[in-house]
Every structure is written in structure tokens, then in C-alpha cells.
Amino acid sequence: MNKLIILLTTIAILCSAFTFFSFKPSSSEPVYVDVNKLLEGYERTKVVRADFEAKAKTLQSNVDSLMTDWQKELKAYEKERSTMNEKELELKQELLSNKQQQINNYQQAIRKQIQEEDKKATQTVINDINDYVKEYGKKEGYQIIFGASGTGNIMYASEAADLTQKVLEGLNTEFGN
Numbered sequence: 001m002n003k004l005i006i007l008l009t010t011i012a013i014l015c016s017a018f019t020f021f022s023f024k025p026s027s028s029e030p031v032y033v034d035v036n037k038l039l040e041g042y043e044r045t046k047v048v049r050a051d052f053e054a055k056a057k058t059l060q061s062n063v064d065s066l067m068t069d070w071q072k073e074l075k076a077y078e079k080e081r082s083t084m085n086e087k088e089l090e091l092k093q094e095l096l097s098n099k100q101q102q103i104n105n106y107q108q109a110i111r112k113q114i115q116e117e118d119k120k121a122t123q124t125v126i127n128d129i130n131d132y133v134k135e136y137g138k139k140e141g142y143q144i145i146f147g148a149s150g151t152g153n154i155m156y157a158s159e160a161a162d163l164t165q166k167v168l169e170g171l172n173t174e175f176g177n
Helices: 002-021 037-039 045-083 084-138 164-177
Strands: 031-034 145-148
Touching: 031 037, 031 164, 037 045, 037 084, 037 164, 045 084, 045 164, 084 145, 084 164
Parallel strands: 031 145
Antiparallel strands: none
């Protein structure tokens, strides 16, 4: 009888351990992904960010070049100013002022373009992530997948409900293909 109890207890412990270690959140349980970790770990984010930064640097160097040229013209004007008559001074000041205004307008347009490019690049990556999570959820049979961003959307969730690493691996695998 004692051996039977020990055998049944051992079987019960083994069944419990198997159930515990093979636990996977069911598709009806809420799960989440950490959006910030996905953005940081997704390889395409790095590629898109590098492309954006190169483009922004080029655009900014154009502005810097124009400013440098204008500053050189201003210094030359200040040196030659004493040799100019009143009409020449007035004309040169107007030209410099107009050029400065054009550079300022160009600089504002470039800043706006850089902001739009940044927004567009970020949205491209977010769309990739959203599309992948949607397909992943359908494939795995989840009813809902929350996106945690660290701003209070999800205040607490158990680690068992965190799909971030699985989704990130799948995203990077898909991007690599």
C-alpha cells in the first residue's frame, strides 16, 4: 500500500511539473508586446534610422554651406564698406539682407522636411510592426494583443503574457528574408 501511495504521488508530481513547465498562455488570455523594445530591437529600425540620419545630415550640410558663404560675403562687405559710396552701401546691405532671409526660409523648409522624413520613416517601421503583430496574433490564435509603451497603457502584466521577444525574433527573421 505504501509503495502504491509513493507511486501515485510521484505520478501526480510529474504531471504537475509537466503542466507547470509546458504552460503557455491560452489564446483567450490577454497578452502584450513592449512596443519600445520592438522598435529598438527591430533591425529595420536601425536601417531606416541610418538612412534618415544620412539624408538629414546632407540637407543640414547644404544649409551650413549657404550660411558659411553668406558669412564670408558679410565679412568681405565689412572690409570694403569704407570704400563704398552711399548708394553701393545701401545696395549691398539690401542684397545681404535678402540673402539672409532666403537662407532663413530655406533653413525652415529643410527643418520641416527633416521632421516629415523622420515621421515618415518612423511610421514605416511602426506599420511593419503592427502588420506583423496582427498576422502573428491571427496565426497563434490570440484574441487580443496589447501594446505596452511605458506610458501607462499597461501598468502590470506577468512575464508569461509578454510576447515581445517572440515577435521581435519573427520581425527580424522576416526582415532578413
